[in-house]
Amino acid sequence: MSCATVLWNADLIQRYDLAGPRYTSYPTAPQFVEGYPQSEVDSAIARSNQAGRPLSLYFHIPFCDTICYYCGCNKIVTANKHRAQPYLGALHKEIALRAKQVDSHRPVHQLHWGGGTPTFISDDEKRELMRVTAEHFNLSSDDSGEYSIEIHPGGLALDSLGVLREMGFNRLSMGVQDFNPRVQMAVNRFNSVEEVTALAQRAKSEGFLSLSMDLIYGLPHQSVATMTETLQHIIALDPERLSLFNYAHMPHLFKSQKQIDESALPSAQEKLAILKSAIGQLQAAGYAYVGMDHFARPSDDLVVAQREGTLQRNFQGYATHGNCDLLAFGVSSISAVDSIFAQNYKDIPSYVNALSQGTLPVAKGLSLNQEDLLRRAVINQLICQFECDFAAISEQWQINFEQHFAQELAQLKPMINDGLILLTDHGLKVTDQGRLLIRCICMVFDEYLSPAKAAAQQSQPARYSKIL
Numbered sequence: 440m441s442c443a444t445v446l447w448n449a450d451l452i453q454r455y456d457l458a459g460p461r462y463t464s465y466p467t468a469p470q471f472v473e474g475y476p477q478s479e480v481d482s483a484i485a486r487s488n489q490a491g492r493p494l495s496l497y498f499h500i501p502f503c504d505t506i507c508y509y510c511g512c513n514k515i516v517t518a519n520k521h522r523a524q525p526y527l528g529a530l531h532k533e534i535a536l537r538a539k540q541v542d543s544h545r546p547v548h549q550l551h552w553g554g555g556t557p558t559f560i561s562d563d564e565k566r567e568l569m570r571v572t573a574e575h576f577n578l579s580s581d582d583s584g585e586y587s588i589e590i591h592p593g594g595l596a597l598d599s600l601g602v603l604r605e606m607g608f609n610r611l612s613m614g615v616q617d618f619n620p621r622v623q624m625a626v627n628r629f630n631s632v633e634e635v636t637a638l639a640q641r642a643k644s645e646g647f648l649s650l651s652m653d654l655i656y657g658l659p660h661q662s663v664a665t666m667t668e669t670l671q672h673i674i675a676l677d678p679e680r681l682s683l684f685n686y687a688h689m690p691h692l693f694k695s696q697k698q699i700d701e702s703a704l705p706s707a708q709e710k711l712a713i714l715k716s717a718i719g720q721l722q723a724a725g726y727a728y729v730g731m732d733h734f735a736r737p738s739d740d741l742v743v744a745q746r747e748g749t750l751q752r753n754f755q756g757y758a759t760h761g762n763c764d765l766l767a768f769g770v771s772s773i774s775a776v777d778s779i780f781a782q783n784y785k786d787i788p789s790y791v792n793a794l795s796q797g798t799l800p801v802a803k804g805l806s807l808n809q810e811d812l813l814r815r816a817v818i819n820q821l822i823c824q825f826e827c828d829f830a831a832i833s834e835q836w837q838i839n840f841e842q843h844f845a846q847e848l849a850q851l852k853p854m855i856n857d858g859l860i861l862l863t864d865h866g867l868k869v870t871d872q873g874r875l876l877i878r879c880i881c882m883v884f885d886e887y888l889s890p891a892k893a894a895a896q897q898s899q900p901a902r903y904s905k906i907l
Contacts, residue, residue, distance in 0.1 A: 459906060460885070479779055494541070496547055502522065507627055507695070508698040513785055514555045520560075558595055582648060589612045593630035600638065600641050600645050601645055626658055649739070649740075666716065679739045685904060770800075780804055780805045829867075
């Protein structure tokens with residue numbers, strides 16, 4: 440029996456494939472409150488300095504040359520490269536303002552540029568942004584940290600990879616999505632096999648430590664056959680990590696998705712068939728299923744961290760440096776410091792205006808209470824390690840797990856009976872067949888999805904995508 444067959448149970452998937460959060464944070468972003476006080480952020484950073492945890496830095500560069508119709512990111516589509524200059528100036532101001540609050544000795548273990556398309560900006564602008572960052576934060580001078588950047592392979596110059604490596608980036612995340620010309624035309628996203636192959640080969644010759652490729656299933660005109668062909672090309676390139684994301688068609692939230700012909704989308708049955716086939720193909724090629732759309736080579740740091748029980752999850756997905764405080768810069772970016780979340784303004788005018796007045800551009804946030812922190816720890820164990828140790832949680836949080844979560848354990852009984860999870864003498868263990876449905880299991884411990892709170896939000900538009 441193949442690993443893919445073990446993971447896949449059509450009956451359970453049909454029963455439990457609900458809509459729910461992706462849990463890059465807990466509580467999730469819909470719980471953030473407007474007008475979050477800067478004093479809460481300041482206090483959290485002071486506590487963070489006292490604790491001396493290492494840092495993770497995220498920079499959001501929202502510009503794209505063209506629009507990809509499926510995209511739900513905060514982005515600005517323009518062919519005018521000069522539009523980035525005022526934004527980058529504001530970004531430099533935010534770096535300087537935030538750095539004044541942070542102990543400069545704290546090492547930066549993780550750094551990530553996302554977007555948008557970070558490679559939209561020129562090489563000189565890239566170098567200047569990294570120079571300003573290094574001026575204010577304690578960046579690694581070797582490859583001990585995980586410094587990554589997202590790239591769109593369509594039309595990217597090969598020499599740009601050398602510039603990125605020279606700047607200190609050691610990991611690349613490449614958004615491929617699909618190689619089929621008909622699919623690419625339907626979503627306005629173009630990158631050829633030849634372009635991606637040349638970039639992958641150049642990345643290895645430049646000494647990048649890891650290459651991650653992103654694919655999306657459920658796009659218009661996709662089928663098992665088209666995805667199989669795309670994955671054959673991807674597997675031949677041997678990326679260390681690979682993500683297979685579920686396309687969630689939510690045009691009421693993302694205007695660009697209105698450009699997609701709904702009649703061309705694969706049926707729910709075909710979409711699941713694409714996923715099942717893709718999982719089998721990747722596992723046959725030797726990739727391990729990390730969880731939540733992510734696959735990696737068995738020797739990759741993500742798989743090693745999961746095996747050693749140190750894997751974490753944050754706003755960038757799974758992470759091997761989960762003990763960091765996350766400082767995020769740029770529009771819409773979310774910081775996670777000590778026990779608070781703080782999100783910047785989502786539009787550039789508000790973001791730039793705040794910084795022009797010498798204030799940090801925080802628009803929303805949330806202070807986590809003790810119950811939030813406890814439930815975050817439980818969800819993190821489940822989504823990263825696929826298990827939850829009752830004794831460890833009880834000791835750390837000074838509770839009796841079975842008593843504190845009696846209601847949740849009762850809600851889990853159908854899942855236990857259906858074989859998604861096992862109740863052992865030590866705690867909960869997610870079965871192989873439950874791994875694909877881990878979001879559904881985590882939702883049981885989400886206090887904000889309790890019946891009373893969920894009922895209060897019923898009138899609001901759907902916020903979450905289906906699990907598969």
